[in-house]
Amino acid sequence: EENGHQNKRLKSHADEEDAEDQNKKLPKRKIVLLMAYSGKGYHGMQRNVGSSQFKTIEDDLVSALVQSGCIPENHGEDMKKMSFQRCARTDKGVSAAGQIVSLKVRLVDDILEKINNHLPSHIRILGLKRVTGGFNSKNKCDARTYSYMLPTFAFAHKDHDVQEELYRLDRETLERVNKLLACYKGTHNFHNFTSQKGPRDPSAKRYIMEMYCGEPFVRENMEFAVIQVKGQSFMMHQIRKMIGLVIAIVKGYAAESIMERSWGEEKVDVPKAPGLGLVLEKVHFEKYNRRFGNDGLHEPLEWTEEEEKIAVFKEQYIYPTIINTEREEKSMANWLNTLPIHDFNSSAVEMQTNNKNSKKSSDLEGSDGCGDDSD
Numbered sequence: 001e002e003n004g005h006q007n008k009r010l011k012s013h014a015d016e017e018d019a020e021d022q023n024k025k026l027p028k029r030k031i032v033l034l035m036a037y038s039g040k041g042y043h044g045m046q047r048n049v050g051s052s053q054f055k056t057i058e059d060d061l062v063s064a065l066v067q068s069g070c071i072p073e074n075h076g077e078d079m080k081k082m083s084f085q086r087c088a089r090t091d092k093g094v095s096a097a098g099q100i101v102s103l104k105v106r107l108v109d110d111i112l113e114k115i116n117n118h119l120p121s122h123i124r125i126l127g128l129k130r131v132t133g134g135f136n137s138k139n140k141c142d143a144r145t146y147s148y149m150l151p152t153f154a155f156a157h158k159d160h161d162v163q164e165e166l167y168r169l170d171r172e173t174l175e176r177v178n179k180l181l182a183c184y185k186g187t188h189n190f191h192n193f194t195s196q197k198g199p200r201d202p203s204a205k206r207y208i209m210e211m212y213c214g215e216p217f218v219r220e221n222m223e224f225a226v227i228q229v230k231g232q233s234f235m236m237h238q239i240r241k242m243i244g245l246v247i248a249i250v251k252g253y254a255a256e257s258i259m260e261r262s263w264g265e266e267k268v269d270v271p272k273a274p275g276l277g278l279v280l281e282k283v284h285f286e287k288y289n290r291r292f293g294n295d296g297l298h299e300p301l302e303w304t305e306e307e308e309k310i311a312v313f314k315e316q317y318i319y320p321t322i323i324n325t326e327r328e329e330k331s332m333a334n335w336l337n338t339l340p341i342h343d344f345n346s347s348a349v350e351m352q353t354n355n356k357n358s359k360k361s362s363d364l365e366g367s368d369g370c371g372d373d374s375d
Contacts (some may be wrong), residue, residue, distance in 0.1 A: 030083065030135055033115075034127035034303055035099040036244065036310060038317040040276075040325060045090040045099065049077065057123060058086070061101070065116035070105040087137045087283040089142055095318045096280035098299040098303065102137035122317045127306045129299050132292055134214050138311075142325075143209060143284040146239055149277040149322050151332050152216050152223045158251045164333060168223055172249065180246045181211040181227065183259055192262045192270050193242055194235035198267040207232045217322050228281070237272050244271040251336070253351035254344035256372070269342050274331040277322050279314075285342045 038055050039045075047058035062076040075082040108114060113123050153167040155177060159364070191197045193202035198204075211229040218224075229239055245262065248254040248271055262268040264304040285301040293300030326332055 010083050017242075026033065026080075026108065028104045028132050029107050030102065030104050030133050031107075032100050032102045032129050032131050032135070032301065033125050033250060034139060034306055035101060036097050036124050036126055036313040036317075037069060037095060037099070037275075038122040038321045039093050039095040041093075043092045044094065045086055045088070045096070047079065049079075051116055060119060060123055062114050065103075067118040068111070068114035069108050070111060070115065071103075083136075085137045085139075088234075088280050090280055091275055091278075093275040094278045094280065095316050095321070097318060098282040099280050100137045100141070100301070102131060102135050116327045124309075124313055125305055126313070131237075131298060131299060131301070132241050135288070137283075140285055140319070141233075141283050142286045143230055143232055144234065144280065145228065145236070145282040146283070147279045147281045148227040148229070148239065148243055148273070149279070150227070150243070150273070151326060152225050154247050154332055154336060155250045158253060161244050165221050169225065172214060173183070173309060174216070174225075177246060177250055180249060180256070180259070180362050181213060181229075184208045184211050184229075184242055188263045190238055190242075192268045193238045193245075195237070197235065201217060204232065204235070205320045206238070220327070222323070222327070224323070230284075239278060240273045241270045244273040247271075247273060247336075248339055248342065248344065251339065253339050253342065258344055269344060271342050274335050276325055276331045279318055 011069070016275075039057065041055070042057050043054040045057045047056050047062065049085045062079070065071045066073050066076050071082050076121045082103045082105065084101065084103045088096075090096055090099070103110070111165060112125050112128055119125070151164065151167075152169040153162055153175050155169060156162040156167055171361065185208050187205055189199065189204050190206050191199045191201060209230040209232075211227070213225050213227045215334075216223050216225040227243060229242070245254070247359055249258065255284075258268065260268060289300040289302065292298045293302075
């Protein structure tokens with residue numbers, strides 16, 4: 001009996017080795033994976049090899065790729081070996097419904113099922129497509145769409161005593177929010193919306209295609225709304241600061257003219273909204289699709305067939321996490337309490353200039369603070 005048991009064990013070990021040998025014979029192919037994940041509890045997307053105390057989404061992904069036989073173990077240690085690239089380095093706590101990574105893998109049978117079997121349920125690979133050999137998901141991406149889900153009481157004026165659960169966003173306030181968000185459209189210098197970039201750094205200029213807040217909806221007795229923003233690319237904390245500034249204006253802490261000032265050269269104190277509600281919704285490959293999408297060899301990088309799976313994942317993992325965390329940890333409510341400590345007034349240098357140009361300044365105060373979007 002004992003011999004039989006041992007033979008079985010040896011056989012299963014031999015089967016595993018056979019499978020590994022078979023995998024080694026498989027040619028490596030460049031692919032993209034469509035990923036969805038809930039980012040709570042993770043220190044962002046990008047892996048920091050050698051820093052195990054800060055767990056990232058890529059740590060779990062690489063582990064699943066090795067265990068499923070898609071990549072050799074040493075590729076996990078040196079990700080350049082598999083030409084790994086992610087579309088967006090999402091920050092700590094940020095989720096994704098449509099992240100794309102490109103890499104070279106062995107195309108093992110039932111590859112998606114095998115990878116997902118080694119991933120926690122709050123990280124899923126929802127799709128896979130073959131791409132050209134030189135494809136790089138970061139460089140080939142023309143635009144990224146993010147959403148930001150927030151409780152609508154964030155827009156209640158500071159002078160009104162508001163009960164968070166009872167607050168409902170009125171039409172007039174929503175219109176004002178959308179008027180301010182639309183100011184971001186076009187090309188602006190966003191050096192005040194990130195750290196470590198000076199006002200003359202050309203890379204601080206970013207192009208925003210659209211930004212708006214959708215109709216509010218109630219979940220678990222609290223009203224929420226979702227802001228969508230599509231841009232060519234974003235810098236660290238940029239979206240959270242763009243939203244933070246609009247909240248500060250709508251709540252009455254800052255004048256609308258601060259927006260115009262924030263694109264100028266002086267340093268402006270721009271508050272950063274919590275990371276919790278931010279979700280990478282979709283990444284766009286319009287140029288690549290035009291060139292290779294219908295060449296007979298490659299498919300366009302569009303995911304219409306996966307849309308239902310994406311929607312189900314958001315309902316199951318992303319939205320409940322945002323709602324429950326907001327209710328338990330009150331991240332938005334606590335952050336709103338910090339707004340009064342920000343200095344939204346002019347800097348000393350600008351105060352002197354304003355005294356000389358007081359008329360110009362008062363005209364600006366009266367405008368919608370948008371400036372010219374023609375660029």
